[in-house]
Amino acid sequence: MTNVNFFAVDLGATSGRTILGSLVDGKLVQRELTRFPNPIIETGGHFFWDIYALYSEVIRGLKVVATEGVEIASVGIDTWGCDFVMIGKDGGVLRNPYCYRDPHTDGAMEEYFKLVPKEKVYEKTGIQFMQFNSLFQLATLKRNGDSALEAAERILFIPDALMYMLTGEAVCEYTVLSTSQMLDPRTRRIDPELIGAIGLEERLFGRYVQPGEQVGVLSAEVQKMTGLGAVPVVAVAGHDTGSAVAAVPAENERFAYLSCGTWSLLGIETQEAIISERSFECNFTNEGGIEGTTRFLKNICGMWLLERCRKEWTDAPSDVAQVCRDSMDAEAFRSFIFPDAPDFANPVSMVEAIQGYCEKTGQPVPEDYRAMARCIFESLAMRYRQVLSYLKEMAPFPIEKLHVIGGGSRNGYLMQMAADSIGLPVVTGPVEGTAIGNIMLQAKAAGVVTDMFEMRRIIADSIEMKTYEPQDTEAWDVAYERWREIVEVRF
Numbered sequence: 001m002t003n004v005n006f007f008a009v010d011l012g013a014t015s016g017r018t019i020l021g022s023l024v025d026g027k028l029v030q031r032e033l034t035r036f037p038n039p040i041i042e043t044g045g046h047f048f049w050d051i052y053a054l055y056s057e058v059i060r061g062l063k064v065v066a067t068e069g070v071e072i073a074s075v076g077i078d079t080w081g082c083d084f085v086m087i088g089k090d091g092g093v094l095r096n097p098y099c100y101r102d103p104h105t106d107g108a109m110e111e112y113f114k115l116v117p118k119e120k121v122y123e124k125t126g127i128q129f130m131q132f133n134s135l136f137q138l139a140t141l142k143r144n145g146d147s148a149l150e151a152a153e154r155i156l157f158i159p160d161a162l163m164y165m166l167t168g169e170a171v172c173e174y175t176v177l178s179t180s181q182m183l184d185p186r187t188r189r190i191d192p193e194l195i196g197a198i199g200l201e202e203r204l205f206g207r208y209v210q211p212g213e214q215v216g217v218l219s220a221e222v223q224k225m226t227g228l229g230a231v232p233v234v235a236v237a238g239h240d241t242g243s244a245v246a247a248v249p250a251e252n253e254r255f256a257y258l259s260c261g262t263w264s265l266l267g268i269e270t271q272e273a274i275i276s277e278r279s280f281e282c283n284f285t286n287e288g289g290i291e292g293t294t295r296f297l298k299n300i301c302g303m304w305l306l307e308r309c310r311k312e313w314t315d316a317p318s319d320v321a322q323v324c325r326d327s328m329d330a331e332a333f334r335s336f337i338f339p340d341a342p343d344f345a346n347p348v349s350m351v352e353a354i355q356g357y358c359e360k361t362g363q364p365v366p367e368d369y370r371a372m373a374r375c376i377f378e379s380l381a382m383r384y385r386q387v388l389s390y391l392k393e394m395a396p397f398p399i400e401k402l403h404v405i406g407g408g409s410r411n412g413y414l415m416q417m418a419a420d421s422i423g424l425p426v427v428t429g430p431v432e433g434t435a436i437g438n439i440m441l442q443a444k445a446a447g448v449v450t451d452m453f454e455m456r457r458i459i460a461d462s463i464e465m466k467t468y469e470p471q472d473t474e475a476w477d478v479a480y481e482r483w484r485e486i487v488e489v490r491f
Contacts, residue, residue, distance in 0.1 A: 008438040011079040018061030021439030029461040032412035047099035057405040078243040081179030085161035087154035093405035100132035106137040115197040126275040127181040128285035134180035159238035167216035168207035175242035178288035185273040209235040212445045236441040249460035260408025267297020274441035302341035308350035316369035327373035333479040336486035381417035382483040405433030419468040429465040
């Protein structure tokens with residue numbers, strides 16, 4: 001296998017980066033080129049993303065490639081889901097996109113269900129109900145008479161918008177569309193009734209593309225700015241979790257995955273969508289995967305809890321690894337929270353939210369960062385167990401292990417807790433799963449690899465993995481029952 005280089009853009013909800021990925025002698029090698037913040041902009045009572053700043057950072061990364069004289073085979077972009085950019089009739093961006101954490105969608109689901117019943121929405125899409133899903137964002141904008149939506153000629157999800165800015169081609173990539181609660185997974189198209197209920201049409205969303213499909217090439221303008229030629233731009237799994245799951249180094253289908261970062265996304269990979277009364281009751285989602293697969297999962301809270309607390313703690317070390325070590329000095333199973341309670345969605349103070357939750361549920365209130373961090377980790381491990389129990393009910397195969405990818409996999413204490421809690425081996429790696437999946441899908445588009453099985457074999461050969469075996473499961477069994485009583489066994 002010859003040396004082939006790919007340029008990956010990996011954008012998260014707090015930061016982004018550009019990566020040069022190379023396949024050398026059958027192994028993947030990565031090098032970070034640039035890293036940059038992705039702050040939420042608060043103005044006029046709303047929260048926005050700066051799409052122009054993100055585009056500028058993509059250009060900066062491409063300039064680094066050109067300066068170094070590296071020949072790249074393609075460019076691929078992955079981001080978070082749900083949010084979108086409106087494009088006007090003249091081809092220009094009409095306004096910076098709303099951030100999914102904006103409170104304007106409070107109550108939006110209930111308003112939409114007056115148009116289309118909740119049960120019907122789930123039967124059509126199989127998507128987990130969250131108030132920031134694109135369908136409810138668009139319904140809110142329509143109800144509020146949003147001027148950008150009224151003038152929109154195209155509505156492009158964030159990765160699609162950035163590809164549009166690079167190429168001039170307006171597309172709708174399948175995996176990021178699947179997060180919107182507008183996609184019918186059977187037809188693999190936007191459901192006309194769901195968007196018709198708010199006066200929108202399918203034509204607004206651009207032509208459909210699948211992961212691994214070329215969108216276009218860098219425009220003449222971008223070529224001039226960067227010094228590169230007509231480099232192909234490839235639609236990878238535009239939703240970052242789709243790219244991350246593509247990077248799971250699994251040997252067979254009998255696994256669950258946990259993409260552990262700001263969010264925790266826990267699920268399985270199936271050939272068909274699972275849409276049933278039980279999946280509706282448990283609020284599971286069916287999102288698009290690579291090669292026609294479905295990511296059947298639940299979107300639950302993740303390291304967002306710790307990230308927010310660290311910004312407030314004045315007595316904690318700045319090193320997150322030290323915080324994790326120190327948490328082990330705190331008493332085990334002392335206080336629990338339900339990580340997905342509304343209390344923790346976007347409070348003014350996460351510390352006060354956690355303390356308030358413990359107080360109102362009659363538990364000891366964690367007073368310092370050690371006790372609070374341990375409360376967060378143990379509660380996440382309990383939530384993993386609960387969600388995995390639902391997956392075991394609905395999976396068409398036995399689940400034998402949990403693969404954990406993403407930055408949270410570096411927290412060995414949390415990973416051991418997860419293994420103890422679920423009673424299954426936990427295999428960690430890759431840490432940078434999203435970027436790796438992005439790169440490998442570009443490699444597939446270039447014909448360097450043939451399918452996801454070869455992709456995963458190369459990934460397994462290229463990274464370091466670690467396995468955590470369950471320990472002290474009896475103590476966790478007892479603690480889990482107490483956690484269930486405290487959180488009232490919520491879905």
